Amino acid sequence: MSNAAALPLLQPDVAPCCPPLAERPLTAEEAERAAKMFKALGDPVRLRLFSSVASHEGGEACVCDISDVGVSQPTVSHHLKKLKEAGLLSSERRGTWVYYRVEPAVLAAMGQLLTKAATA
Amino acid sequence: MSNAAALPLLQPDVAPCCPPLAERPLTAEEAERAAKMFKALGDPVRLRLFSSVASHEGGEACVCDISDVGVSQPTVSHHLKKLKEAGLLSSERRGTWVYYRVEPAVLAAMGQLLTKAATA
């Protein structure tokens, strides 16, 4: 970890989570942080909810638009909370409905974690 | 997001798991498949083991080279099995030692799942 945090490279708004998986072995702390995000996407229901939000126009969707995943309403709410706690989604109440949107910086960071690993 | 599936782009050997997360809502079956891979990387110890293998020369490492992650030997073996079952690693016995290597196609598929989601 010499220049990763110091130099502003070409990715200005990428969340500074961890180096690419194939660059060097992750430290315990780095693995703890990154695993939280992977874990959040490691449930089929959560993955469908996240994909529904991400594929919605503007990367934003009302809960009522994405609740049709085969589980009860409390379970949907519980999973959305988990995705929020993992930093993958943010929520905002507008009138009657609550809208969830993806956090693009974190998503890009996860992508680089894997794509740079693949090309290295 | 119109020609992604039709045109043969630059990735010939990407595992056909799922469309990018932001292209359209994943079906239940797609989410089931993709969640397995994310779940496999959703544990800190597994993530460190995977990163150790991926960052080793040739994308391949002996168990004895990566076992120093703070848990017992049976636990290391258990996690490597999980990564193997998820399709992220493959193993091969050569003499006394067992070598694990990353599955590049699957890794690339996961990266595209996220990077295309980020740019879309």
Next chain:
DNA sequence: TGTCTATGTTGACGCATGTCGATATGGGTG
């Protein structure tokens, strides 16, 4: 064959997690 080292398997334990029904909260509408 016997022994040593490396790795996998088994069984058990405790904690985390996904799920639901019931209930609470918050905001719109009459």
Next chain:
DNA sequence: CACCCATATCGACATGCGTCAACATAGACA
């Protein structure tokens, strides 16, 4: 204010999962 709808929280239950010690297996070597 009263009612309704959308979403969150609570409490409980069953299952899954990470972990370890003990044991099993597989190859190398004498």
